[in-house]
Amino acid sequence: xxxxxxxxxxxxxxxxxxxxxxxxxxxxxxxxxxxxxxxxxxxxxxxxxxxxxxxxxxxxxxxxxxxxxxxxxxxxxxxxxxxxxxxxxxxxxxxxxxxxxxxxxxxxxxxxxxxxxxxxxxxxxxxxxxxxxxxxxxxxxxxxxxxxxxxxxxxxxxxxxxxxxxxxxxxxxxxxxxxxxxxxxxxxxxxxxxxxxxxxxxxxxxxxxxxxxxxxxxxxxxxxxxxxxxxxxxxxxxxxxxxxxxxxxxxxxxxxxxxxxxxxxxxxx
DNA sequence: CTAAAATCCTGGTGGC
DNA sequence: TGCCACCAGGATTTTA
Numbered sequence: 001x002x003x004x005x006x007x008x009x010x011x012x013x014x015x016x017x018x019x020x021x022x023x024x025x026x027x028x029x030x031x032x033x034x035x036x037x038x039x040x041x042x043x044x045x046x047x048x049x050x051x052x053x054x055x056x057x058x059x060x061x062x063x064x065x066x067x068x069x070x071x072x073x074x075x076x077x078x079x080x081x082x083x084x085x086x087x088x089x090x091x092x093x094x095x096x097x098x099x100x101x102x103x104x105x106x107x108x109x110x111x112x113x114x115x116x117x118x119x120x121x122x123x124x125x126x127x128x129x130x131x132x133x134x135x136x137x138x139x140x141x142x143x144x145x146x147x148x149x150x151x152x153x154x155x156x157x158x159x160x161x162x163x164x165x166x167x168x169x170x171x172x173x174x175x176x177x178x179x180x181x182x183x184x185x186x187x188x189x190x191x192x193x194x195x196x197x198x199x200x201x202x203x204x205x206x207x208x209x210x211x212x213x214x215x216x217x218x219x220x221x222x223x224x225x226x227x228x229x230x231x232x233x234x235x236x237x238x239x240x241x242x243x244x245x246x247x248x249x250x251x252x253x254x255x256x257x258x259x260x261x262x263x264x265x266x267x268x269x
Numbered sequence: 270c271t272a273a274a275a276t277c278c279t280g281g282t283g284g285c
Numbered sequence: 286t287g288c289c290a291c292c293a294g295g296a297t298t299t300t301a
Contacts, residue, residue, distance in 0.1 A: 112279080152271085
């Protein structure tokens with residue numbers, strides 16, 4: 001499941017191949033993948049030039065010319081890559097943007113959760129979620145004030161994208177472990193040292209994962225090598241790298257959650 | 270207001 | 286080996 005590092009890696013991979021190219025035709029193979037509906041979506045995209053790509057959390061932002069923004073979310077199993085226009089589209093292709101110069105941007109998505117949006121006001125849309133975890137807007141003072149006063153558990157809060165955008169199940173577990181905080185800890189009860197520690201570890205882990213090209217697992221994401229760096233995720237029953245205790249796996253807010261029962265303990269306010 | 274549960278989707282898996 | 290129920294998981298929607 002692509003999270004911020006995998007999305008960043010995707011952007012860095014495809015940008016040189018598609019930037020400043022023009023969309024000459026588009027094909028939608030799964031009608032629910034786009035908004036508005038396919039015919040209108042295709043008509044709006046045709047003859048637009050791609051100026052550049054950026055990111056907000058897990059959203060990929062396509063800057064187009066004449067001025068227009070397209071948002072794309074990979075969700076669970078989405079992948080974006082470039083192939084030659086003459087090549088046959090892959091099995092799970094849900095959308096294809098054919099570019100001048102003989103390249104095609106392929107949106108592949110086995111589970112069909114991914115989405116592409118054309119919105120009147122993308123800035124307003126992105127304001128509904130928190131700042132990107134690696135953007136200058138995500139400061140430790142902001143993080144501190146966002147945690148104080150909440151009654152939510154820290155992991156569901158980090159997953160919600162409401163406070164900060166970009167963390168998913170993998171990196172939330174990894175950041176909580178690195179900061180020695182229990183995922184079910186009441187976020188409002190965290191002290192200043194814990195909050196700053198978690199803030200620092202979130203940024204450090206995301207940046208390290210980007211450097212490794214993201215985390216690969218299943219056949220869904222064949223990106224990078226960060227899975228060798230994972231301390232707790234999918235390591236239930238194995239030894240904690242810090243203390244040797246057995247890593248536990250529990251369900252928290254419907255999500256599988258991995259942690260060390262000795263290093264990460266729940267603390268009352 | 271918060272929070273949990275259902276929803277979408279399909280390949281992989283565990284049980285029998 | 287074959288069948289099938291169930292699981293994973295991000296974000297939105299619905300229900301409590």
